[in-house]
Every structure is written in C-alpha cells, then in structure tokens.
Amino acid sequence: MQTTNNYRGLKAKRNGSGFERLIEVTCAVYKNMGKAHIQKTPEPFKLLKKKGKQAIGVYEKKAQPDFTGTIKGGRSIVFEAKHTDSTNVPFDRLSPAQEKDLAYHDHLGAVALVVISFSLKRFYAVPWTDWKHLKDTSGKKSVNEKDLAEFGLEIKGGLLDLLKEGGRMNAQEAIQQRLKEVNQTIERYQEYIGRQTLRLRNGQAGYGEHKLECSIERREEQLMVKLEVRNELENLLDTITQEGADS
16 A cells, blocks of 8 residues: 555646646746746755755745746736546645735736646636636635636646647747757848958958957857857757647
C-alpha cells in the first residue's frame, strides 16, 4: 500500500510539473506572437541561514495566483493552476489568500481564472465568479469534470488555448513568420558589418574611422541580441512541435 501511494504521489507530482510546463510554453508562445505577456509568480524564499556563499532556506507558500500578466489591448489576466490525477478538485485547494486575491483582481476588471488539469489530458479554465458560485451553491466540497463541462479548454498545436482563440491560433505559423523576420534582420546586420569592416581595412573611412568603428560595434551588439532571439524562437518551435506530437 505504501509503495502504491508513493507511486501515485510521484505520478501526480510529475503530471503537475508537466501541466505547469504546458502553461509556461503556451505563455511563451503568446509573448512571441504579441498576444499576451503572462509570467509565473515567483515562489517566496525565506532565508534561514547563510554558510559562506551558500544560502540555506525554504520556499514559502505564496498567496498570489500562480500566473499573472497582460493581454494585448491592456487587460490583466491572473490565474491559479491546479492539477489532479483524481476525479475531483476540492475547493480548498485554493487558500483563502488566493481566493481573496483572485476576487480583487476580478473586481478590478481582470480576467481571473482557476485553470485545472485532470490527469494532464483534459483541461478547464473557470472564471473566478463561476468558481465562487459553484463553491457557494453546489453544496459540495469539490468539483468534478461534469461541473466544469462548459469551461473546457482545447489543446491546439500542443498548446493550451488559454485565450479562447479557437482556430485563429496557429502558434507554429506565427513563430515561423517571426523567425523569418528575425533572420532577415540578422542578414542585414551581417551584411552591414561585413561591408563597413571592409571599408576600415581598405582605409576608406577617412577622418570618420572612429565613428565607423563605433557604428560597427553597436551593430555587432544588436546582432548578438537578434541571434539570441533566433535561438529562443527555434527552441520554442521545437518544443511546441514536440508537444503537438505527444498530445
């Protein structure tokens, strides 16, 4: 029995981490598509003691929702993410502090949600007001998938359709287009650097040699930034392609 419980615990933890990763990849795609900027709320860290350069401490339970950000157009979005491998999610999985925070964000006009994963196979995004209504009126201590049927989330291209965009969301095409634009910029920068470096070597800069050197240096810095962006986009494209193959 103990072995079975340990296995279930490890499986739930692994699936919970997978759910969090799915959300983070989705949010990264939204950012690169210019649709939203949503970030995971850092876990508060309490320092217990310091031993040389080593910090020893514990992560404290955070009061804020798991993810916060802004949707294109200016509206805020906040949500708490909960995973379960069972058939129910207890209402008390949200702490009173988290409920209070979601309620206040909702009051101010933000998109406030409870996003739920069942066995990392079926997903739901429940608006805070509906979650509160279910808690107050259902007479139950938990919700199941039947209770949440109208709040289902689809998986599209290996990503959660958090913004409920349906068929309009094609992450792979958007990232490929962004990659094309970045590669074109990289080519322009490389061409400029090569051309101006040749001018310097041939002594064609005249009295503007220092100015030209500074210009080349600035463009090289810009090139490095674009190369990092390209690397990030390529990794992201690989990730969502793999997620899509696995889903």
